[in-house]
Amino acid sequence: MRTVLLSIMLVAAFQSRGSAQLNSWIQQSSGTSVWLHGVDFANASTGWAVGDGGTIIKTTDTGVHWAPQASGSTLTLTGIDFLDANNGLACGGKGFKGAILRTSNGGTNWTRVDTSTSLTSINYVNANLAWAVGPGGIVKSTNGGVSWVRQPLPDSQAIYNSISFFDADTGWLTGLSFSAAGILFKTTNKGVSWVAETGGINNYDYIDAVYFIDSQNGWMSGYTVPDTVGYGMIKRTTNGGANWTNEPLTTDQELYSVAFASLTEGWACGSSGIILHSTDSGVSWFDDGSVTNSLDKVTVRAGQGGWIVGLDGTVLRNNFGGLSQQVTASVNPGWNMICLPLAVADARKPVLYPTAASNAFRYSPAQGYLNDDTLDVGTGYWLKFGSAQSIPYNGTPVDSITVHLLAGWNLIGGISSDVPVGNIIQNPPNSIVNVYRYTPTGYQSDTLIQTGLAYWIKVTQNASLTITKNLPANVPASALTDISKFRNDEMPPPPPGGAPVVEDAEPRQLPAQYGLLQNYPNPFNPTTSIRYELPEPSDVTLVIYDTIGRTIATLVNGSQGAGTWNAQWTMETSGGNALSSGLYFYRLIARSQVSDKTFSEIRKMAVVK
Numbered sequence: 001m002r003t004v005l006l007s008i009m010l011v012a013a014f015q016s017r018g019s020a021q022l023n024s025w026i027q028q029s030s031g032t033s034v035w036l037h038g039v040d041f042a043n044a045s046t047g048w049a050v051g052d053g054g055t056i057i058k059t060t061d062t063g064v065h066w067a068p069q070a071s072g073s074t075l076t077l078t079g080i081d082f083l084d085a086n087n088g089l090a091c092g093g094k095g096f097k098g099a100i101l102r103t104s105n106g107g108t109n110w111t112r113v114d115t116s117t118s119l120t121s122i123n124y125v126n127a128n129l130a131w132a133v134g135p136g137g138i139v140k141s142t143n144g145g146v147s148w149v150r151q152p153l154p155d156s157q158a159i160y161n162s163i164s165f166f167d168a169d170t171g172w173l174t175g176l177s178f179s180a181a182g183i184l185f186k187t188t189n190k191g192v193s194w195v196a197e198t199g200g201i202n203n204y205d206y207i208d209a210v211y212f213i214d215s216q217n218g219w220m221s222g223y224t225v226p227d228t229v230g231y232g233m234i235k236r237t238t239n240g241g242a243n244w245t246n247e248p249l250t251t252d253q254e255l256y257s258v259a260f261a262s263l264t265e266g267w268a269c270g271s272s273g274i275i276l277h278s279t280d281s282g283v284s285w286f287d288d289g290s291v292t293n294s295l296d297k298v299t300v301r302a303g304q305g306g307w308i309v310g311l312d313g314t315v316l317r318n319n320f321g322g323l324s325q326q327v328t329a330s331v332n333p334g335w336n337m338i339c340l341p342l343a344v345a346d347a348r349k350p351v352l353y354p355t356a357a358s359n360a361f362r363y364s365p366a367q368g369y370l371n372d373d374t375l376d377v378g379t380g381y382w383l384k385f386g387s388a389q390s391i392p393y394n395g396t397p398v399d400s401i402t403v404h405l406l407a408g409w410n411l412i413g414g415i416s417s418d419v420p421v422g423n424i425i426q427n428p429p430n431s432i433v434n435v436y437r438y439t440p441t442g443y444q445s446d447t448l449i450q451t452g453l454a455y456w457i458k459v460t461q462n463a464s465l466t467i468t469k470n471l472p473a474n475v476p477a478s479a480l481t482d483i484s485k486f487r488n489d490e491m492p493p494p495p496p497g498g499a500p501v502v503e504d505a506e507p508r509q510l511p512a513q514y515g516l517l518q519n520y521p522n523p524f525n526p527t528t529s530i531r532y533e534l535p536e537p538s539d540v541t542l543v544i545y546d547t548i549g550r551t552i553a554t555l556v557n558g559s560q561g562a563g564t565w566n567a568q569w570t571m572e573t574s575g576g577n578a579l580s581s582g583l584y585f586y587r588l589i590a591r592s593q594v595s596d597k598t599f600s601e602i603r604k605m606a607v608v609k
Helices: none
Strands: 019-022 026-028 036-041 047-051 055-059 067-069 077-082 088-094 097-103 111-115 121-124 130-134 137-141 149-151 158-165 171-177 182-187 205-212 218-224 231-237 255-260 266-270 274-278 286-290 295-301 305-310 314-318 325-331 334-338 342-344 360-364 368-372 381-385 389-397 400-405 408-413 425-427 432-439 442-445 454-459 463-468 527-534 538-545 551-560 563-570 582-592 598-607
Touching: 036 088, 036 305, 036 314, 047 077, 047 088, 047 305, 055 077, 077 121, 088 121, 088 130, 121 158, 130 158, 130 171, 137 158, 158 205, 171 205, 182 205, 205 231, 218 266, 231 255, 231 266, 231 274, 266 295, 266 305, 274 295, 295 314, 325 334, 334 432, 334 454, 360 408, 381 408, 400 408, 454 463, 527 538, 527 582, 538 563, 551 563
Parallel strands: 036 077, 036 295, 205 255, 218 255, 255 295
Antiparallel strands: 019 400, 026 314, 036 047, 047 055, 055 067, 077 088, 088 097, 097 111, 121 130, 130 137, 137 149, 158 171, 171 182, 205 218, 218 231, 255 266, 266 274, 274 286, 295 305, 305 314, 325 389, 334 381, 342 389, 360 368, 360 381, 400 463, 408 454, 425 463, 432 442, 432 454, 527 563, 538 551, 538 582, 582 598
């Protein structure tokens, strides 16, 4: 399985701007909690995973959703390999009992062939040829998996765990020997004979997997214990396995699986949820995310995607390249707050927005507006257009980003799907206090991060926000965004150039007269909503007082358009100090901007604990 990663790390000097990163590996819901040991994809959309208890699950939408298939077996299944979307083989077993499962209709039906030994790895080489290995031996099929024949063992004292053929003639076999830890054998004559490859392989190396992208270039992964301390191991060969070079790693985790997309780019995964990524042929490796569960298998397809499976039904998807799509976004005359809805190949502003009437401006809480010639995913931008028009984007979907914000106002972008504000993951919790988008009539508070639009988000401290298409099931509620705690006591900065900005009212029929409604709920703890009506554009103040007339909080202080408005208050002062139970008053003063009307009204409300 081969692939090219589209990994975009948007990192800048943290003192001058926020940053964002695409989360390469996104956890998907597999629909099962069993340990998944193997995964394979026939194309960009269609794949299978296998695991404990005879589990087989299938996806037809790139790994986003999975459905169970009836395997007819309760044995642990560890290996799976598909030749195309219809023909596939799976293997597994326990102790002296093993089985190979075969399908010719994409897994709708599976036919079982029992074996006398448990099997851990299977390789469907071509329409006729297939191999499988396990602790007790090697079996081969020359009729597409219908029947299997045991093969002579190159080392009768070894336990075999992995087999991989590059073509019908050339393949490699790994295992564990009683005389030496890790062993590797190679055949160049269809498995008639196997020759031990020992160059660069030590007797303290434990080999879990081997992967060759062509007849000469390959990698092995596992664990090595050169002294009393063990390390994760990846070795590389450029001469077909005759000699192996150890690539230094700093991890102490065992690496169960390795796969490369090209001669330069590959991934490895293993114990404790580790994922490593290399872009220089495996010479150096860096972390590419992690989960808490052990990860057994990684498979990749060039330009199409990557997938990892592991403990507790873990399925991770990396949707890079290949699945290019087009998205069209609409812009209005004048200023627009926009973001990249896809990861594009050329993100230069003149290429993306040739008709724009302004530069692209991002915002730094420390420096204000800054001109950018190249746009980043996860960053929001101001652009001005002379007329309403549609903007086409071509690129690959972005399923998840993590944006790093500085205290204060930040202008961010979302992902390729709409995400409720309540599903934004905050670290630290309760950092967000405002979310606004921009419309032709001004700012409007929002509860949905829409693809292609940018948003003002105010945080009370430096924070990281994760916006993801599929919210992981294990995210604690305390890490999610509680929109009931938002404050509407401050507007975001105006567009570049200081153009006036008026907050937009909800689109309603305009009220006939001024009015201040009773807060709801009342009494309340901790949050209440205060609605008021403006028949005309007005200068508005909405202030909370205690029983002796002291100002507790100013919710609104500025210009607002005609409409029905809603302000939320969370029983605390403007400085964030919590309040005690008791009686409080809220006062609305509205002075019309188009007539001599002035409105003032006071109501009371009760805070309970």
